[in-house]
Amino acid sequence: MDKKLLGIDLGGTTAKFAILTPEGEVQQKWSIDTNILDAGSHIVPDIVESINHHLELYAMKPEQFIGIGMGTPGSVDSEKGTVIGAYNLNWTTLQPVKELIEKGTGISFYIDNDANVAALGERWKGAGDNEPDVVFMTLGTGVGGGIVMNGQLLHGVAGCAGEIGHVTVDPGGFECTCGKRGCLETVASATGVVRVARQMAEEYAGGSQLKARLDNGEDITSKDVFDLAKEKDDLALMVVDRVTFFLGLACGNLGNTLNPSTIIIGGGVSGAGEFLRSRVESYFKEFTFPQVRESTDIKLAELGNEAGVIGAASLALT
Amino acid sequence: MDKKLLGIDLGGTTAKFAILTPEGEVQQKWSIDTNILDAGSHIVPDIVESINHHLELYAMKPEQFIGIGMGTPGSVDSEKGTVIGAYNLNWTTLQPVKELIEKGTGISFYIDNDANVAALGERWKGAGDNEPDVVFMTLGTGVGGGIVMNGQLLHGVAGCAGEIGHVTVDPGGFECTCGKRGCLETVASATGVVRVARQMAEEYAGGSQLKARLDNGEDITSKDVFDLAKEKDDLALMVVDRVTFFLGLACGNLGNTLNPSTIIIGGGVSGAGEFLRSRVESYFKEFTFPQVRESTDIKLAELGNEAGVIGAASLALT
Numbered sequence: 001m002d003k004k005l006l007g008i009d010l011g012g013t014t015a016k017f018a019i020l021t022p023e024g025e026v027q028q029k030w031s032i033d034t035n036i037l038d039a040g041s042h043i044v045p046d047i048v049e050s051i052n053h054h055l056e057l058y059a060m061k062p063e064q065f066i067g068i069g070m071g072t073p074g075s076v077d078s079e080k081g082t083v084i085g086a087y088n089l090n091w092t093t094l095q096p097v098k099e100l101i102e103k104g105t106g107i108s109f110y111i112d113n114d115a116n117v118a119a120l121g122e123r124w125k126g127a128g129d130n131e132p133d134v135v136f137m138t139l140g141t142g143v144g145g146g147i148v149m150n151g152q153l154l155h156g157v158a159g160c161a162g163e164i165g166h167v168t169v170d171p172g173g174f175e176c177t178c179g180k181r182g183c184l185e186t187v188a189s190a191t192g193v194v195r196v197a198r199q200m201a202e203e204y205a206g207g208s209q210l211k212a213r214l215d216n217g218e219d220i221t222s223k224d225v226f227d228l229a230k231e232k233d234d235l236a237l238m239v240v241d242r243v244t245f246f247l248g249l250a251c252g253n254l255g256n257t258l259n260p261s262t263i264i265i266g267g268g269v270s271g272a273g274e275f276l277r278s279r280v281e282s283y284f285k286e287f288t289f290p291q292v293r294e295s296t297d298i299k300l301a302e303l304g305n306e307a308g309v310i311g312a313a314s315l316a317l318t
Numbered sequence: 319m320d321k322k323l324l325g326i327d328l329g330g331t332t333a334k335f336a337i338l339t340p341e342g343e344v345q346q347k348w349s350i351d352t353n354i355l356d357a358g359s360h361i362v363p364d365i366v367e368s369i370n371h372h373l374e375l376y377a378m379k380p381e382q383f384i385g386i387g388m389g390t391p392g393s394v395d396s397e398k399g400t401v402i403g404a405y406n407l408n409w410t411t412l413q414p415v416k417e418l419i420e421k422g423t424g425i426s427f428y429i430d431n432d433a434n435v436a437a438l439g440e441r442w443k444g445a446g447d448n449e450p451d452v453v454f455m456t457l458g459t460g461v462g463g464g465i466v467m468n469g470q471l472l473h474g475v476a477g478c479a480g481e482i483g484h485v486t487v488d489p490g491g492f493e494c495t496c497g498k499r500g501c502l503e504t505v506a507s508a509t510g511v512v513r514v515a516r517q518m519a520e521e522y523a524g525g526s527q528l529k530a531r532l533d534n535g536e537d538i539t540s541k542d543v544f545d546l547a548k549e550k551d552d553l554a555l556m557v558v559d560r561v562t563f564f565l566g567l568a569c570g571n572l573g574n575t576l577n578p579s580t581i582i583i584g585g586g587v588s589g590a591g592e593f594l595r596s597r598v599e600s601y602f603k604e605f606t607f608p609q610v611r612e613s614t615d616i617k618l619a620e621l622g623n624e625a626g627v628i629g630a631a632s633l634a635l636t
Contacts (some may be wrong), residue, residue, distance in 0.1 A: 133474050147575070149472050149479070156451050156577025158613035161467070166574045166607040168567060178607040249486060253571060256484045257465070259474025289484040289496040295476035 004060070006107065007313030008047065008070040009114070009305075012036065012088030015047060017054070018309040022066060022317065024125045026306065030054060040090035044097055048104030055105075062106035067316030069110045070097070071117030071308050075159060078112050110315035114308060116153050116162060119146025121311025122264045126302040133260040136301070137164045137250075139269035143185040143192075149258060164254070165189070169246040187246045190268055193222035197239045208235035226272035240279065248283020255288045255296040266301025273300065322378070324425065325631030326365065326388040327432065327623075330354065330406030333365060335372070336627040340384065340635065342443045344624065348372060358408035362415055366422030373423075380424035385634030387428045388415070389435030389626050393477060396430050428633035432626060434471050434480060437464025439629025440582050444620040451578040454619070455482045455568075457587035461503040461510070467576060482572070483507070487564040505564045508586055511540035515557045526553035544590035558597065566601020573606045573614040584619030591618065 002021060009016040012034060019028040032050050035042040051068070055061070074086025081098020083091055101109045112120075119136035128134035128148070137145040143165030147154045154161040165185035166178050173182030174195060186192050201214045210228045213220055228236035251263050263284075270276060281298040288296070303310060320339060327334040330352060337346040350368050353360040369386070373379070392404025399416020401409055419427045430438075437454035446452035446466070455463040461483030465472045472479040483503035484496050491500030492513060504510050519532045528546045531538055546554035569581050581602075588594060599616040606614070621628060 131475070133472075133479075149467060149474075150470050152468050152470075154451075154467050154576060156467075156613075157449070157579040158577055158609050160577035160607075160609045160613070161451075161575065163574055163577070163607065163610070166610075167571050168574070168605045171563075171567060171605070176607075180605065180607055183607070249489060253485050254575065256481055256486070257479065257572065257575065258472060259476055259478035259481070261475040287486045287489070287498065289478075289481065289494075289498055289501070291476050291478045292481070292484075295474075295478070 003064055003066045005066055005313035005316050006051065006068040007309035007311070008068065009117070009308030009312055010034065010043070010047070010070055010072045010089070011114070012073065015043075015050075016305070016309050017050065018306070018313065019054075019058070020310065020313045024310055024314065026310065028054070028058065029309065034089065036088070036090040039092065040086075040095070043089060043091075044095065044100045045104070048101060051105050051107075065107045067108040067110055068101060068105065069112075069117070069312040069315030070101075071112060071114040071312040072097070073114055076111055076113045077159075078110070078155070081109060081111050083111070108316065110318070112153065112312075112315055113159075115144035116146040117311035117315065118266065118307040119148055119162070119264075119311065120153065120314050121303055121307035121309070122266065122301050123148050123311075124314050125310050126307060127264045127299040128262050131261040133258065134262050134264065135164075135254050135258060135260045136264045136266065138267035138301075139188055139190070139265065140267040141190055143189045143267075147258065147260075149260070164250065167250050167253070169249050184246060184250045188243055188250075188269065190222040193225050193239065193243055193269060194220055196242055197225050197235070200239055200242065201235060204235050204238070206234055209233050210236045210239070222269050223271065226275065230275055240276075244276065244279035245283050247280045249287050251280060251284045251298060252287025255284065255292040259292050259296055261295070262297045262299050264299050264301050266304075266307065270300055321382055321384045323384055323631035323634050324369065324386040325627035325629070326386065327435070327626030327630055328352065328361070328365070328388055328390045328407070329432070330391065333361075333368075334623070334627050335368065336624070336631065337372075337376070338628065338631045342628055342632065344628065346372070346376065347627065352407065354406070354408040357410065358404075358413070361407060361409075362413065362418045363422070366419060369423050369425075383425045385426040385428055386419060386423065387430075387435070387630040387633030388419075389430060389432040389630040390415070391432055394429055394431045395477075396428070396473070399427060399429050401429070426634065428636070430471065430630075430633055431477075433462030434464040435629035435633065436584065436625040437466055437480070437582075437629065438471065438632050439621055439625035439627070440584065440619050441466045441629075442632050443628050444625060445582045445617040446580050449579040451576065452580050452582065453482075453572050453576060453578045454582045454584065456585035456619075457506055457508070457583065458585040459508055461507045461585075465576065465578075467578070482568065485568050485571070487567050502564060502568045506561055506568075506587065508540040511543050511557065511561050511587060512538055514560055515543050515553070518557055518560065519553060522553050522556070524552055527551050528554045528557070540587050541589065544593065548593055558594075562594065562597035563601050565598045567605050569598060569602045569616060570605025573602065573610040577610050577614055579613070580615045580617050582617050582619050584625065588618055
């Protein structure tokens with residue numbers, strides 16, 4: 001019988017689990033709530049218990065697993081298998097995750113950050129077509145990313161490689177939570193899109209439903225902006241144009257620097273679909289030199305929520 | 319007896335050769351003129367003849383070599399060992415370099431483009447301290463670069479990874495030979511620095527020797543601009559500030575994306591030394607988020623002309 005992989009996608013509200021074949025086919029999945037009380041001290045024991053419970057349920061033994069891979073928020077030391085500074089888990093001190101999970105389950109354990117494992121997932125079984133050179137960016141509450149080159153994740157000297165959200169696209173632009181200005185995240189995350197809308201609304205004089213709703217003090221989401229743009233709202237179209245300009249500039253420079261086969265756009269904001277993708281692509285083409293323009297594609301993510309568990313599981317294959 | 323490496327740095331005017339230990343110590347070096355006549359058809363035979371001649375001179379046999387590595391202009395297919403489109407060599411059709419050199423010398427042959435092998439050289443024996451993650455950029459007639467991550471050169475899907483000269487730093491800026499606008503090369507190559515000087519001189523009204531020399535129609539070089547800036551010429555200082563702003567932005571985004579231990583600046587323009595480096599570093603710090611700011615260094619290249627032969631030789635070690 002073929003051995004299996006176990007993937008875990010740990011988030012601030014739930015931990016998702018999946019059992020997969022070595023080919024990446026999901027065979028079982030489940031999830032548990034993340035209990036962040038008591039400085040997140042229940043999280044790892046809960047994960048161990050849930051794994052052991054499900055192994056019993058499926059009549060499986062630890063020896064039947066190649067390994068467990070997990071994606072997590074925070075700063076990860078992949079070699080030591082530790083995590084620190086995952087604030088939505090209440091993990092402020094160093095967590096020896098690998099040690100505890102290996103001891104608790106008897107299965108080898110591998111770990112990386114959540115954006116990196118999502119990149120591995122989309123590269124392996126999603127829009128990346130399992131090519132060796134793939135860049136993934138996720139446009140959610142923040143903007144994250146992961147870079148796979150020569151078939152390997154890039155980490156850099158301090159683990160910050162792939163932090164695409166903090167690429168400077170607008171020197172002197174909006175201030176970012178990281179302390180500098182003009183980060184991609186300030187204009188292309190879900191809150192960034194709304195920030196751009198508010199700024200442009202101030203200088204906008206024409207007729208626009210988006211303008212009217214902002215002036216009324218309504219809560220506007222990134223999705224509202226894209227929906228209104230799809231209905232040809234003038235201001236919303238201008239906002240989408242500016243946001244996709246910055247995304248196209250960032251993707252263009254990732255292309256000029258790394259020339260991956262694909263740059264994959266995922267996360268909540270990418271729910272705007274082809275409407276977003278085609279506009280990013282058109283600026284991407286403006287900002288890339290001919291050989292990159294012709295060889296690097298801009299695609300939407302394909303795996304949605306499953307990218308995390310699938311990519312996490314793949315950590316055990318390396 | 320230890321086996322040796324043979325490195326070749328092929329350029330439009332000369333081909334440099336070196337025999338090295340596997341530790342990268344140069345033991346012999348020589349060079350020959352590059353004869354680009356007859357569609358560059360003499361180049362490879364001349365290289366073969368020169369190698370065989372020097373092996374005879376040093377009483378060495380092909381079996382004493384681990385391999386030959388070469389850096390070349392043009393588009394390189396490292397796996398097939400072919401080159402095309404190296405216009406300063408007159409190589410417009412596909413050149414089966416590996417096949418001819420292996421046949422002519424009886425030694426295994428490896429090839430990559432000149433900026434990539436210079437990156438390998440500086441990473442191995444120069445400012446890169448042999449760390450796994452190092453970015454190299456060369457500011458010369460054009461701006462080139464090479465990226466080593468996880469100890470490996472990045473090539474990308476069409477061999478364009480590391481083309482740092484075509485990163486867009488100024489959307490809507492100067493037109494580049496590549497067809498797009500605002501490439502780093504248009505403002506930070508030797509000709510780019512002069513281009514920035516000419517543009518800024520047009521709007522400059524104060525007293526400046528640089529302005530006077532440009533208005534007199536004198537031929538100004540990038541070195542002149544930096545020399546005048548070092549003498550506190552007002553316009554020259556403004557030009558250097560703008561050029562280093564763009565270099566700092568490009569380096570910053572390389573840092574935010576890849577988080578290498580070092581970004582190395584080489585090439586003729588880097589002859590301006592610490593005066594240039596410190597200014598690039600200060601903009602780099604403005605454009606990077608804290609963890610990258612603290613972990614990625616900006617350094618000047620250390621090997622000068624030898625980076626090419628040393629890095630080329632290292633190709634034979636992989």
